[in-house]
Amino acid sequence: MIRAVIFDLDDTLYDYHTLHKEAFKRVQELVVERLGVSGEQSEEAFRRARIATKENLGETAASHSRMLYFQKTLEYLDIRPLYLALDMYEIYWGVFLNKMTLYPGVDKLMDALHDKYVRVAICTDLLAQIQHRKLRALRLTDDVDCLVTSEEAGAEKPSPKIFQMCLDKLRLYPKEACFVGDSFEKDVKGAAAAGMRAIWFNPEKQEPPAGSEDVVFETVASHEELYALLAPTLSLPPIEEKKGEA
Numbered sequence: 001m002i003r004a005v006i007f008d009l010d011d012t013l014y015d016y017h018t019l020h021k022e023a024f025k026r027v028q029e030l031v032v033e034r035l036g037v038s039g040e041q042s043e044e045a046f047r048r049a050r051i052a053t054k055e056n057l058g059e060t061a062a063s064h065s066r067m068l069y070f071q072k073t074l075e076y077l078d079i080r081p082l083y084l085a086l087d088m089y090e091i092y093w094g095v096f097l098n099k100m101t102l103y104p105g106v107d108k109l110m111d112a113l114h115d116k117y118v119r120v121a122i123c124t125d126l127l128a129q130i131q132h133r134k135l136r137a138l139r140l141t142d143d144v145d146c147l148v149t150s151e152e153a154g155a156e157k158p159s160p161k162i163f164q165m166c167l168d169k170l171r172l173y174p175k176e177a178c179f180v181g182d183s184f185e186k187d188v189k190g191a192a193a194a195g196m197r198a199i200w201f202n203p204e205k206q207e208p209p210a211g212s213e214d215v216v217f218e219t220v221a222s223h224e225e226l227y228a229l230l231a232p233t234l235s236l237p238p239i240e241e242k243k244g245e246a
């Protein structure tokens with residue numbers, strides 16, 4: 001029996017990539033205006049900064065830190081790092097958080113899960129502070145019963161450690177949880193290896209990667225499809241019925 005649905009956050013509950021592009025563009029504009037460097041120079045410095053940070057920190061939550069990327073970008077541009085890094089960070093997340101919206105159908109699914117006393121968890125790579133801010137910006141504060149970040153777990157998906165920490169917090173066996181995420185490697189393979197029912201959120205309808213024939217998973221392209229997939233197991237009402245009530 002499924003007692004909890006565990007979701008990945010970025011690109012599973014909202015569109016991360018579009019927001020990142022928009023927020024990053026605003027940071028670029030600031031850098032070009034304030035430092036008099038070209039857009040290409042600043043973009044190249046950021047690209048190097050991101051690679052260097054990831055190489056240095058490996059599979060850790062801090063390897064995703066925008067603060068570190070921006071500080072290092074300035075260092076590569078030969079600018080004193082304290083001059084603008086914090087402004088870049090605040091502009092980036094200001095734009096990003098301000099424009100966040102849930103994918104269609106998430107609200108309805110959350111309501112239906114709560115109605116059936118199915119708990120909702122978030123299991124996500126990245127730093128806790130920013131993931132808390134994103135969940136608040138998405139107005140999911142009242143919907144999330146349990147949160148695990150890779151900062152807290154000390155390991156990134158698909159490490160069994162982060163999945164197990166989530167199950168421990170929920171006090172559930174793997175068979176009692178299903179996991180929904182957009183990354184085949186991190187979410188689907190990791191959750192399936194941890195013994196959970198694994199659901200691939202795959203709006204682009206990509207093919208599963210080669211070599212994944214042994215992985216047991218289901219695929220959905222939208223949250224409406226996810227609702228329909230979970231409805232029989234969780235006795236969720238038909239989606240039309242909920243629509244009429246709203």
Ligand SMILES: [Mg+2]
Pocket residue numbers: 008009010011012181182183
């Ligand atoms: Mg994701």
